[in-house]
Amino acid sequence: MPEGSSPPMGQSLLFLTDEQLRKGIEAMFFAYRGFTADPDRILAQKSYGRAHHRAIHFIHRSPGTTVNNLLSILGVTKQSLNRVLRTLIEDGLVASTVGTRDKRERHLHLTTEGAALERELSDAQRDRMRAAYRAAGPAAVAGFRQVLEAMMDDETRHHYEAMKEKTE
Template structure:
């Protein structure tokens, strides 16, 4: 199965030994980095009484305009009830539009409105600025290694979703 990852023989699994302490430090670094990565959007969304679930929905609807509710459920890994609560708010506030599917009337296709695209751009700009600064400081080899590590940590289903989204080129 070719899921886009580097085969273990090429990566040199047998050449890398990390202590439990080094792995703990990596885990903690990831937690704190995630807090930093989400801090700016959290501040922006707090003024609107939105949370991270709203941010994730806005991001992936913006990334794949016309995506279905079922596809968004699969990407986000949340319950239908939870997603519907978020979508109802975003639709009521004029950030997302929902249209009925043409082939299957049960499907709902989601798009960001102009206001939704503006909010998505603001949230993404904040995160890109943080990533750009970190990547610039780390250098190109570290950036490539970081992406390799992130991709290797993904479950196969999530890696497939990530690859499909990445390959859309948007």
């Protein structure tokens, strides 16, 4: 081990100490609570849960998506998604139409009422996000997104990238 071969530790690698990593972990945990808090409050009033929000969000994002596609995006079992979807369909927030090419598939759309709830939920969530973004500034936001993307599983990142490109 040659002496004096010190790498540029002082400024560039301190952010990789266990201490820094732990702070990042705790920040992630605490921030996620804030992230879900506002939609959760709205959902509770209507006796829906976070799972309903997720379904509504991604149906809004990809109108006409199939149950199977939604499944792989959300990363849950079809039985779990089905329960949520059933209530949303019963309540008239989501429309499920049998596929024309493949009749096994169901294509999912938000109804007018469903779109209204989507709007209400995403407005609430965006308000907090906007405040956080504004407080932190554009450079911080870029870093925020970079780290989050690097944190995803490969398969998950594919879903994310696909969603990202859809409206770019």
